[in-house]
Amino acid sequence: DTGVSQNPRHKITKRGQNVTFRCDPISEHNRLYWYRQTLGQGPEFLTYFQNEAQLEKSRLLSDRFSAERPKGSFSTLEIQRTEQGDSAMYLCATNRGTDTQYFGPGTRLTVL
Amino acid sequence: GQQVMQIPQYQHVQEGEDFTTYCNSSTTLSNIQWYKQRPGGHPVFLIQLVKSGEVKKQKRLTFQFGEAKKNSSLHITATQTTDVGTYFCAGQSNTGKLIFGQGTTLQVKP
Numbered sequence: 776d777t778g779v780s781q782n783p784r785h786k787i788t789k790r791g792q793n794v795t796f797r798c799d800p801i802s803e804h805n806r807l808y809w810y811r812q813t814l815g816q817g818p819e820f821l822t823y824f825q826n827e828a829q830l831e832k833s834r835l836l837s838d839r840f841s842a843e844r845p846k847g848s849f850s851t852l853e854i855q856r857t858e859q860g861d862s863a864m865y866l867c868a869t870n871r872g873t874d875t876q877y878f879g880p881g882t883r884l885t886v887l
Numbered sequence: 888g889q890q891v892m893q894i895p896q897y898q899h900v901q902e903g904e905d906f907t908t909y910c911n912s913s914t915t916l917s918n919i920q921w922y923k924q925r926p927g928g929h930p931v932f933l934i935q936l937v938k939s940g941e942v943k944k945q946k947r948l949t950f951q952f953g954e955a956k957k958n959s960s961l962h963i964t965a966t967q968t969t970d971v972g973t974y975f976c977a978g979q980s981n982t983g984k985l986i987f988g989q990g991t992t993l994q995v996k997p
Contacts, residue, residue: 777931806983808983808984808985810985815896815989815990816989816990817893817975817977817987817988817989817990818930818975818985818987819987820984820985820986823982823983823984830982831982831984866929866930868985870983872983873979873983875920875932875935876932876983876985877932878929878930878931878932879929881929
């Protein structure tokens with residue numbers, strides 16, 4: 776257990792539905808990253824926050840995806856109008872500055 | 888954009904044999920990090936290499952960073968069944984995000 780928690784751990788949804796995932800970082804970590812991992816691939820960067828500011832977004836993050844970190848603590852990642860191609864493991868990682876990133880257990884999304 | 892390539896994709900070894908995975912970046916890296924992911928798990932940080940030509944050891948694991956800071960390797964001596972998993976290298980951008988290779992999945996036959 777790294778101290779980074781993610782909820783839910785598993786989510787099954789039907790195509791077209793909206794889903795929201797939550798990440799709770801280690802308390803003193805000011806940076807929070809979201810990654811997506813599909814089967815047989817390494818994690819791919821989606822976006823990151825420094826405190827409450829979203830500083831970088833990947834081109835992978837289509838306009839159906841939105842992420843927030845309203846108070847610089849927990850973060851949410853929402854996917855609207857889910858598609859089957861969104862099925863993946865969504866990983867959150869946090870750190871302080873450019874220190875080691877600690878990953879949460881991930882949320883596995885299955886879109887039927 | 889920056890790309891990190893990793894080979895081989897899979898490696899099956901007999902317990903006791905050695906294992907090596909190689910990582911190459913399209914650009915010079917400020918540092919390289921190695922992670923291990925067990926089946927069904929999340930990436931777990933193993934080590935970070937920063938200096939050109941750096942070599943670090945963790946018990947049976949030896950990590951190297953190339954002189955040009957564009958390649959790296961992980962070598963496991965005398966594999967054990969507990970070494971099973973996928974090993975990822977990751978380069979870190981100047982914004983801190985990690986750019987992962989595709990990973991090498993290690994299977995160890997007892």
